[in-house]
Amino acid sequence: MAGVALGTAGAAGAVAENAAAAQTVRGITFDRVLDASDFCDTTGSRDCSSAIEDRLTDGTLIKFPEGEYKIANDIYPGGPSNVGLYSEDGAVFKIPSNHHVTVFLNKGGRNVLFEGIDIDQTADGAFGNMKILCQDNAQIRNVEIIGRAPNADQRLDQHILADVYDSDGTSIIQNFKAADGGYLGAYRNSAGGIQATPGHHGTLKIIDCHLEEMANNGVYATRNDGDIQIEGGIYRNNDVAQVRFMGPNSYVDGALIEIDMSKSDNPGTPRKMRGVWVETKQSKFEGTKNGGYVRNCTIIVRDSPNSIEGIDLDETGGWLEVDNCYFVIDRDDTRAITGYRPEDKASNYPKAPRPWDLTVTNCSITGSAADRESIKVVGRPGSTVENTCIQQTASSRDGVTVVDASDCFVGNSTINVDGREVREVDTNVQTTSIETSGSCPLPGDSSSDSSDSTDSTDSTTDSNTDSSTDSTTDSTDSTATEHELVLTTEDSSEVSYEFTTTGKISKVLDDTRNSAETKNDDVSQNSDGTWSVAGYTGNGYGDSYTFDGELVEFGPETGPFTLTVDGQEVDPSSLGDSTDSTDSTTDSTDSTSDSTDSTDSTTDSTSDSTDSGGSTDTTTTHELIVDGEGRSELTNYEFTVSGSVEQTDDPGEDDVSGTTVVGAVAGGIDSFDFTGEVTSFSIDGPAKVTIDGQEVDPSTLGDSTSDSTDSTSDSTDSTSDSSTDSTSDSTDDSTDTTTTHELVLTTEDPSEVSYEFTTTGEISKVLDDTRNSAETKNDDVSQNSDGTWSVEGYTGNGYGDSYTFEGELVEFGPDTGPFTLLVDGQEVDPSTLGDSDSGSSQTVETVSKLTIDGMGTDELAYYRFSVSGSVKQIDDPGEDNVSNQKVRGATRRGIDEFEFTGQITSFTLDGPARVYLDDTVVDPDTLG
Structure with missing residues (x-):
């Protein structure tokens, strides 16, 4: 991938020289330009890391001629600005065996460039990554990771960590390719793709990247308050999720999201694969986060041992809009989209603020999946499925299921399924104009002949082996002829493309301007006998190929390029349009019967595995x-x-x-x-x-056991006791336990306020106050398992909400905001609720911190402890378990941290770890 041709900024490219001998690349001006061959070995024999690091000061660009550069140590120059590592000719950073190296770490700089340099981690146990943690304008372009990340004995980072510290800043990762990924199933002990950490506050654009078979997410960008904007690209067979994001200005647009392990030769087995996972951990950053968009994407779930769904709108996820997307779901029991009920996963893993609605428009859902439903929405009021076509006719497949969600709408759609078109559970769904037969077109297909477009869809599901081949007969000749395909691009452009043919493809390397590249462009034969190319070109250059057979598909459909086959211009969007798809329809039917x-x-196999009287099968893997x-x-x-x-x-x-x-x-x-x-x-x-x-x-x-039941009841008792005590202690003098009280919340104009409060007695909405009336829809009243009552509400823009309640007001959040809180006509400061200075009898409990440090050793340390008060984990939970007042966990090289109240009542440790109490080392034997 390295070595994209660039000209001068005054002409068509990205590099320019001015009178002061400074150079500008990608809009970044550098005071000095160094030639790496002057101080580095270009054959990969001697380590060059320290020589590079020493020269990366403010205003320095280092150019790397073609060659291999051995990088055996981290390159961390600090946080200089206007610095870059750059190659026009095809440089490779080579990581030695059993070395884990950060080839470039910049923390805090601005205007930082890494372009045209590939990272080779093919040596045994080698791993290379980048950490670009900058204030603004970091650019990673045209970089490929060569080789699979190892299954290591320690935790590995993502291949790229990229934060934008400045909330007004923007950084770009473009045309980054890591198709070999990591060791599936190893999770944190192998690599992920791209991650934005809690330090990310600005905008990160990820454009036309190709991430495949990552062990720890393709893109992982949820634990921050910044924006993630993914445009185009391929995200295939990445464990946990292909793309993991959330945010009101964040989106995935025009990407291919695919789970199909038949295309993989990875030695590992994935843990659980999602397409798009919309979630966040609000406690990792200040403020709250909500929303997101998935649009113009193709989302495919075919062959996977354990995938969940095409789009997983998590319990912690907020609102989501899905528009103009094409789903192919072939795996049984797998949904295209699930919107789970919003709820806290843990005390430090809260749900997003309102609104929570899921909106699905202009989408097409096809495929041979049986059972469950195509779309499921749980506890998300105001959700909508409209102008959407669902054609999934395998057995026991429903269309849309809505559970316990008010004011939802499904309509103006085709839902052709074996089961129920719309299934309602504990709710009533408004439905209108639902067609129950017919076929589904591709999103955006304007053809009025739905049967033609459906047949084309079916042929896509059947791996494009029949009717899609027929559709190309206008643009290609018979299979006995060798054809020439030429792609030319406009100046100042970059194009990533893929195409597939039924016969062999060969690169044309002798066309000086439109020559295919030996490195950028990959030709491969697929398992079904077809051939494919994944290529990259731009800036007025092009690529050329010869191929046998027929041209099946080409993507993208539009862009700054011209596609010709045998000298005739071809419209890529016309490939696959066919009026004769009988063969593919038959194939689809056959595959359905195979699925049966x-x-x-x-x-x-299930009856075998559940029959405890049968012989023990220790080799077959079952899924529970x-x-x-x-x-x-x-x-x-x-x-x-x-x-x-x-x-x-x-x-x-x-x-x-x-x-x-x-x-x-x-x-x-x-x-x-x-x-x-x-x-x-x-x-x-x-x-x-x-x-x-x-x-x-x-x-x-x-055999049934009673231990689990006992422990459950024990934990229930302790929860009930502690909850009751804290509830009775944490009330304010503004309320009393024998009277019905009135709570009124008024807001400023303009404003938006999401709030929650809890009382010891029953809460009722006041619906007759015209300006401060509680809402039947926005505001939820519920009774908790400990007998207290809670409200989750939303208001703003000068309006308010009113309630009556019995007993005492326990808590109200947030503490401050553009609102006024009144109880029985008296203004109340929410931050004083539970404060000992407010006149109540509550004593403020001291919060302590317990840290278990794995000290970087390779040996795993197991620990268990319990406390007399409450406990919550404040780092990423990983494999640790917090249940009421008890914790069970393990750490190796990392650090596990917890906050607790009360005393440590028991503590056991098995393994080499150091224990800190409030940041002071303690002997574990003295705890409890």
Whole structure:
């Protein structure tokens, strides 16, 4: 990928010289330009890292001629500005075996460039990455990671960490390719793609990148208050999620999102693969975050051992708009889109503020998936599915399911499914103009003949082997002829492209201006016998190829380029339009019947695995899922297997120790791979349990146990006791326990206020106050499991909300904002609720911090502790489990941190870790 041709800024390119001998590249002016060959070995024999680092001062650009440069140590010059590492000719940074190296780390600079230099990590155990943590205008362009990241004995970072510290700043990652990824299933012990950390506050643009088979997300950009804007690109077979983001100015636009392990030769097995995951951890940054857009994307879920859905709108995710997207869902039990019920995952993992609605418009959902539904919405009032076509006719497949969500609308759509078009659970959905037959076009297809466009869609599902080939007969000749394809580009442009043919493709390397590149352009044969190219060109140059057979597809459809086949200009958008798709329709039918057969075999394997009287099978891997089905009620569970067990979704609050799992799930899904048999299973709550896709009765799994039940009841008692005590203590003198009180919230104009409050007695909305009336829709009143009552509301722009309540006002949030809080006509300061100075009898509990430091060792340290008060984890949970007043966790090289009240009542540690209490080293044996 390195070595994009660039001219002078005064002409057509990006580099210019001025009278002061300064040079400008990509709009960044450098005072001095150094030639790396003057101080670095270009054959890769001697380490060049320190020589580079020493010269990277403010205003310096280092140019790298073609060659290999050995980088054996981190290059960290600090935070200089107007600095860059740059190659026009095809330079490669070579990482030695068993070295983990950051090839460029800039922290705090502005105007930083890394372009045209590939990173080779093909040596055994080698790993290379970049950390560009800048104030503004960092640019990473035309870079390829060569080789797969290792399955290491320690945690690895992402291939690129990119933060924009300045809230008004913008950085760009463009045409970054890492198609070999990491070791699937290794999660943090192998690499991810691109991550923005909690230090990101500005805008990060990710343009035309190709990230594949990452072990820890393709793009991971949720734990910050900055914007993430993803435009184009390919995100395929990345574990956990292809793209993970959220934010009101954040979006994914025009990307290919694909889960299809038939295209992978990765040695590992993924834990759990999502398409787009919309979520965030609000406690990682100041303020709150909400919203996001997915538009003009193609989202495919085909072959995967454990994928969840095309788009996962998480419990912590806010509103989301999905527009003009094309879904192909072939995996059974897999939805195109799930909007889970908004709820806190943990005390330090809260849900997004309102609004929470999911809007799906102008989308097409096809594919052979059976069971469940195409779209599910849980607890998200005001959600809409409109102008959308769903054609999924396999068995027991519903169209749209809405659970416990008011004011939802489904209409002006085609829903052609085997099951129910719209399924309503604990709600009424407004529906209108729903067609129950017909086929689905591609998004944006203006053809009035729906059968033609549907057949074209079907042929896409069948890997473009039949009708899509027919559609190219106008632009190509018979399969016996060799054809020439030429792509030419406009000046000052960059084009990433892909195309597929039915016959062999060869590069044309002798056309000086339109020559294909030996490095930038990849030709490969696919498993179905077709051939494909993934290429890159621009700035008035082009690429040329010869191919046999027929041209199946070319993308993108439009851009600053011209496509010709055998000298005739071809419109890429016309490829795949066909009036004769009988063959592909037949293929689709065949694949459906094949899918039915596989269901039979799944049923057989399930009965084998759940029959405790049968022989133990220690080699077959089974999948066990505990599915909360969108409920708000928590389910606690524990099970043990006779073989091995591994969690395949994001661990969250679940703990796997040896052959035993202790976990909890609310509205989401916990999934595990195991061998052998389930020897015991206990569950407390309404979740559904499936093994290998078949629902099972947990009481029939192995031997029942009472320990889990006892511990659940114990934890319930402790929660109830502590909750009751704190509730009775934390009231304000402005309320009293025997009278019905009135609470009124008024707001400034203009403003928007999301709020929550809790009382010890019942709360009712006041609906007859015209300006300060509570809303039937925006404001939710609920009773909690400890007997208290809570409200989650939203108002603003000079309006307000009113309630009556019994008992005492326990808490109100936020503490400050553009509002006034009145209780019984008296103004109340929310920050004084629970404060000992307010006149109540409550004493303020001291919050302590406990830190377990793995000290960078390779050996895992296990720990358990309990406290007399409350406890919450303040770092990323990872594999650690916090349940009421007890913590169970493990750390190796990292640090686990917790905040707690009260005293540590017990503590055990097994392994080499250092323990700190309020940042002071303590002997673990003295705790508890």
